[in-house]
Amino acid sequence: MEALLRRCRVPALGARHCGIRAQHGGTAGRPRRLLLSQLFQPLALPVGGQAGPEGRPGEPTCRSQRLMLQGGLIHPTSPGCYCYLPPTxxxxxxxxxxxxxxxxxxxxxxxxxxxxxxxxxxxxxxxxxxxxxxxxxxxxxxxxxxxxxxxxxxxxxxxxxxxxxxxxxxxxxxxxxxxxxxxxxxxxxxxxxxxxxxxxxxxxxxxxxxxxxxxxxxxxxxxxxxxxxxxxxxxxxxxxxxxxxxxxxxxxxxxxxxxxxxxxxxxxxxxxxxxxxxxxxxxxxxxxxxxxxxxxxxxxxxxxxxxxxxxxxxxxxxxxxxxxxxxxxxxxxxxxxxxxxxxxxxxxLSTEDSIRWPSLIAPYQLCFIPPKRGSREEEGAALLERVYDDLAEALPHLAGDSVLDDRTQLTIGKRLKDAKRLGYPYVVVAGKRVCEDPPVFEVWNQNAGEVLFLTKEGVIELLSKVQVP
Amino acid sequence: MEALLRRCRVPALGARHCGIRAQHGGTAGRPRRLLLSQLFQPLALPVGGQAGPEGRPGEPTCRSQRLMLQGGLIHPTSPGCYCYLPPTxxxxxxxxxxxxxxxxxxxxxxxxxxxxxxxxxxxxxxxxxxxxxxxxxxxxxxxxxxxxxxxxxxxxxxxxxxxxxxxxxxxxxxxxxxxxxxxxxxxxxxxxxxxxxxxxxxxxxxxxxxxxxxxxxxxxxxxxxxxxxxxxxxxxxxxxxxxxxxxxxxxxxxxxxxxxxxxxxxxxxxxxxxxxxxxxxxxxxxxxxxxxxxxxxxxxxxxxxxxxxxxxxxxxxxxxxxxxxxxxxxxxxxxxxxxxxxxxxxxxLSTEDSIRWPSLIAPYQLCFIPPKRGSREEEGAALLERVYDDLAEALPHLAGDSVLDDRTQLTIGKRLKDAKRLGYPYVVVAGKRVCEDPPVFEVWNQNAGEVLFLTKEGVIELLSKVQVP
Known part of the structure; x- marks a missing residue:
């Protein structure tokens, strides 16, 4: 029977399936980048004066409920029952x-x-x-x-x-x-x-x-x-x-x-x-x-x-x-x-329109925002991706905690606004100074409310202090 | 209000409570040893001809059910409902x-x-x-x-x-x-x-x-x-x-x-x-x-x-x-x-009376068995504890995966029998050869069915290949 079983397993383990898996990176080798556009986090952020979901009609809401609904963190099914979405x-x-x-x-x-x-x-x-x-x-x-x-x-x-x-x-x-x-x-x-x-x-x-x-x-x-x-x-x-x-x-x-x-x-x-x-x-x-x-x-x-x-x-x-x-x-x-x-x-911890997490348990520690497609700084995108990859290598515990906001049809300002609302503890932006030599990145420490301008090495040094459980 | 809250927290964070925590090791510093006598794994292993629990009267059983009940892995509450005990x-x-x-x-x-x-x-x-x-x-x-x-x-x-x-x-x-x-x-x-x-x-x-x-x-x-x-x-x-x-x-x-x-x-x-x-x-x-x-x-x-x-x-x-x-x-x-x-x-994977786990997901990878109290090899206990501690330091991913069978009122043979029944992938015993210079330990690789005699360095080298998810 052993021979028989080995035979039966061949199609499942053969080259064809391995080929499919290789496209997705798998567990060995460099982890693939997490692209924001591919994450299931259905946002309903208020745009201008338009309000996002406020719970069911007649249901009392509070700040956390509103922010969690708007931020794609929870989705109601029955009264008092929620789907917890991936960031949650x-x-x-x-x-x-x-x-x-x-x-x-x-x-x-x-x-x-x-x-x-x-x-x-x-x-x-x-x-x-x-x-x-x-x-x-x-x-x-x-x-x-x-x-x-x-x-x-x-x-x-x-x-x-x-x-x-x-x-x-x-x-x-x-x-x-x-x-x-x-x-x-x-x-x-x-x-x-x-x-x-x-x-x-x-x-x-x-x-x-x-x-x-x-x-x-x-x-x-x-x-x-x-x-x-x-x-x-x-x-x-x-x-x-x-x-x-x-x-x-x-x-x-x-x-x-x-x-x-x-x-x-x-x-x-x-x-x-x-x-x-x-x-x-x-x-x-x-x-x-x-x-x-x-x-x-x-x-x-x-x-x-x-x-x-x-x-x-x-x-x-x-x-x-x-x-x-x-x-x-x-x-x-x-x-x-x-x-x-x-x-x-x-x-x-949050403000009226921006989620703030205890740093230790934020869904993602880091959001990288590359320049807008077609902008003067567009070439900075590759430099930022380099920061992402080098950071993932130098600080492997943060590799799965970093998101790249690849919605490059949007301005940096628009995406930074979303990042602020979603409350990543750190946001790394390839802004105007990415064209300097060496390139300089803008780092928002959201929980401390400060912005720093750092080289790639400076970014990695700063983030080496970030703890994840 | 902030001052007030700070005040209120003092008793909770003061020296008295920290003192209590220090007794238990906490998350920093050397992890304490896991002592088998303190683990909640209520065994009902058959002793001699006496059978352990066989499920409820009239309930059909199979090998895994019997072994999991005997090994303190599950405990029935209602038909088809079980408490999963700590090893599970x-x-x-x-x-x-x-x-x-x-x-x-x-x-x-x-x-x-x-x-x-x-x-x-x-x-x-x-x-x-x-x-x-x-x-x-x-x-x-x-x-x-x-x-x-x-x-x-x-x-x-x-x-x-x-x-x-x-x-x-x-x-x-x-x-x-x-x-x-x-x-x-x-x-x-x-x-x-x-x-x-x-x-x-x-x-x-x-x-x-x-x-x-x-x-x-x-x-x-x-x-x-x-x-x-x-x-x-x-x-x-x-x-x-x-x-x-x-x-x-x-x-x-x-x-x-x-x-x-x-x-x-x-x-x-x-x-x-x-x-x-x-x-x-x-x-x-x-x-x-x-x-x-x-x-x-x-x-x-x-x-x-x-x-x-x-x-x-x-x-x-x-x-x-x-x-x-x-x-x-x-x-x-x-x-x-x-x-x-x-x-x-x-x-x-199991035999009639011994649990075998897929190595990757065994509850604990390692069991250390020191000599019986009062035996000629008793001094070997400290040497074995040294292996435990040095291994935990050299291979920190295994630190929480090691158990010390401190029931030293029992013979090595009796405890080794239990360890075989419970299916630790590796069992390290301080047997007769622990008195040699350098001390030699007996290592049972249970899934491979082999016994090796190794020095402390040899044990650590062998176990460095063990994977945990």
Missing amino acids: VRAMEKLIKVMDEEMQAVGGQKLNLPSLCSAELWRASGRWDQMGPELFRLLDRHNHGYCLGPTHEEVVTALVASQSGLSYRQLPLRLYQITRKFRDEPKPRFGLLRSREFYMKDMYTFDSSEEAARHTYEQVCAAYCSLFTRLGLRFVKVQAATGSIGGTTSHEFQLPADIGEDRLLLCPQGHFAANVETLNGEQTSCPTCGEKLTETKGIEVGHTFYLGTKYSSVANAVFSSAENKPQLAEMGCYGLGVTRILAASIEV | VRAMEKLIKVMDEEMQAVGGQKLNLPSLCSAELWRASGRWDQMGPELFRLLDRHNHGYCLGPTHEEVVTALVASQSGLSYRQLPLRLYQITRKFRDEPKPRFGLLRSREFYMKDMYTFDSSEEAARHTYEQVCAAYCSLFTRLGLRFVKVQAATGSIGGTTSHEFQLPADIGEDRLLLCPQGHFAANVETLNGEQTSCPTCGEKLTETKGIEVGHTFYLGTKYSSVANAVFSSAENKPQLAEMGCYGLGVTRILAASIEV
């Missing part, structure tokens, strides 16, 4: 890499739990009834009930409970996943800020004592702080309500923003920060220092819960203690909104 | 990287489409009725109907149709995603080979003519051949039925295996290969050369369809032709089963 997937994959690094730095182990969660399991925890209409529910062909998991406390606790012989020596267990979640929002709105399908990073931790679990809680919170700091996002960590998840201690990570749906009260001295939903009545001054609290609105991007044994006692998730006795695991759970962080970043 | 997630992420490379080498652009697909859209294509009970269906809180997408022809075609002004110059468009899919199988079985939730890579292509679409079809098939070849899997490409997806040409990529659910007829000379479901009656000889056809069974791991305008005509997915006339796009769709390829690889 790129940003999301970068964000996921950063999250993986942070979670693994605190001992996180990644798994992947089913979306279909059995009604039986959710009835046992009481959440089947408690969640009400927020839960998407369905029946399979045998009439067994399921919900589409918005979080996975029940499933992961049952998983750990099934591991007979779990020893205290194996704890803490810090298990996480980064997967699509579902919530039937009463009013999906604001694009990816409040959608019915979204990606979330959720971690579940299992410790041998309350003290150990509190230590885990602090470590995961610190990892969240590190993440937002690396993204360059200003955030506040506030005390929060535990809601339907339950537990006794909870914090939210909030990005202050006018569009935020949470009201926060903050001590100007940094002694106290709370979501107002946790406060009884009219608290106006800091319980520690007495300073008057300031109110702001925030977008929740992370949420942590100290759960105790709420779920482990239902599923009987036990470990053998040092005294060889079965003991319930002390749990915590920790969520980061992946798609929500993308939108919230755009919400807080 | 690692293998899956590696496989996805290889798929991304292959898809992007043929111009694929990655997006991500919603799981909730509106009934309306599926009624328009006729598949709402046609798919019958295989479709998971649900209502949202407003009584709007949805299915959980098993594939996304309707959604992606509507997306492309919504792009007014699409020009023939922008074609071909080759859009793909790698996401979780749903199918209410009548009989979920064989673990990840036929489950109700699974990951699939699905590509949808849009071309300006039938000729161009046929060219795309060949290119994507060639990319599939390249993928399976890189994984070292023997496969056959056979003509296939188009089923509920539709279209006029279709091929399956099959891994020959006794457990396979498809019956294939192959010409021993390689002139002809077909799924029997495409043949009328009793075809026994090759239509080209007249040779007698051989029958084999196969596991379908990929499926390609030339669709023509079946979906583009429903959604009116048009582009402007060179003559500036609207013209329907010619489509193709292409699927690879991600989780199914993982299980099928184990099915065809």
Whole structure:
């Protein structure tokens, strides 16, 4: 049979197919240039006074939703459901890499739990009834009930409970996943800020004592702080309500923003920060220092819960203690909104008409703009392409992060305007000074708001500092 | 407000939290060693005559399902739904990287489409009725109907149709995603080979003519051949039925295996290969050369369809032709089963009691086994750890791919047996010869079935050839 199989494979692997593949570069050799005209990023940028898409009629919009629709980043299908278009997937994959690094730095182990969660399991925890209409529910062909998991406390606790012989020596267990979640929002709105399908990073931790679990809680919170700091996002960590998840201690990570749906009260001295939903009545001054609290609105991007044994006692998730006795695991759970962080970043960093990304996770780091076809500087096109290719060779980690705006029927000014709106951290232009000897290129550092004039070597030197996850 | 926020962040970023993080190594500096005792991989390996889990009572099992359950790779929740445990997630992420490379080498652009697909859209294509009970269906809180997408022809075609002004110059468009899919199988079985939730890579292509679409079809098939070849899997490409997806040409990529659910007829000379479901009656000889056809069974791991305008005509997915006339796009769709390829690889490569992975996507490339605690060779433990650390420094791409089996209460023999069952491509043992000068280590190349005795430098030299995606 082996001979037979080898024979059958010949047509698929023969010279003809290799020839076809060679046209596209393949994985070996110099990566081909990414041409903007070939990228699927259907722009609906406003031209002059004409407005781009504003969401569905009657749907409330916010800056990030509008910019993401106009910039070809998302496309709506049903209320609260979006296609994530290629640049969004790129940003999301970068964000996921950063999250993986942070979670693994605190001992996180990644798994992947089913979306279909059995009604039986959710009835046992009481959440089947408690969640009400927020839960998407369905029946399979045998009439067994399921919900589409918005979080996975029940499933992961049952998983750990099934591991007979779990020893205290194996704890803490810090298990996480980064997967699509579902919530039937009463009013999906604001694009990816409040959608019915979204990606979330959720971690579940299992410790041998309350003290150990509190230590885990602090470590995961610190990892969240590190993440937002690396993204360059200003955030506040506030005390929060535990809601339907339950537990006794909870914090939210909030990005202050006018569009935020949470009201926060903050001590100007940094002694106290709370979501107002946790406060009884009219608290106006800091319980520690007495300073008057300031109110702001925030977008929740992370949420942590100290759960105790709420779920482990239902599923009987036990470990053998040092005294060889079965003991319930002390749990915590920790969520980061992946798609929500993308939108919230755009919400807080962008201007009215120009997207700004956290540099680390921008879909593309670089846009190259060659001269207009037929212009006096036209010969500069080859020089710019040389910068593109040499940069890709010198800084291979940026090779796939560079786009060449080959729409040379348009002026540089028009294309630069688009590049500014789309928010590439760096834009390299072959302008008038490309005809000098040596050629000089215009480099826009958009997040710093500065323009530099540099030779090819200067461009490569400058960009050698750019990080990608 | 800025001052206020800065203040609020101080506690989160202060020395106390940094101190906590430092204990875990973080992303900078030498990566900590991965200790097997701390990894969440609940083994249920058979000990002596005692059998491990065999699936649920009455559920048919196969080799890959049994080995994946025993090896702590998957854990069942509901029929056809599994938790993917950490080693499986690692293998899956590696496989996805290889798929991304292959898809992007043929111009694929990655997006991500919603799981909730509106009934309306599926009624328009006729598949709402046609798919019958295989479709998971649900209502949202407003009584709007949805299915959980098993594939996304309707959604992606509507997306492309919504792009007014699409020009023939922008074609071909080759859009793909790698996401979780749903199918209410009548009989979920064989673990990840036929489950109700699974990951699939699905590509949808849009071309300006039938000729161009046929060219795309060949290119994507060639990319599939390249993928399976890189994984070292023997496969056959056979003509296939188009089923509920539709279209006029279709091929399956099959891994020959006794457990396979498809019956294939192959010409021993390689002139002809077909799924029997495409043949009328009793075809026994090759239509080209007249040779007698051989029958084999196969596991379908990929499926390609030339669709023509079946979906583009429903959604009116048009582009402007060179003559500036609207013209329907010619489509193709292409699927690879991600989780199914993982299980099928184990099915065809493993022995009865030992997992074997395609080397490229093994969860971990390397397992280090130090001597038993209290044995004569005990001092060799430090020497082996030195190999681990120096290898991680010399070959940083393998740093995260190495595991130290620190269960030193067990004999080397017992741990080596586990390592063989779990299928690390390489196992490095500090055996008797670790006491020689210079120390000599035992290296098991499990996929080649050979043992080498090497110095530290020899180990690093040997492993420098190991590829990770």
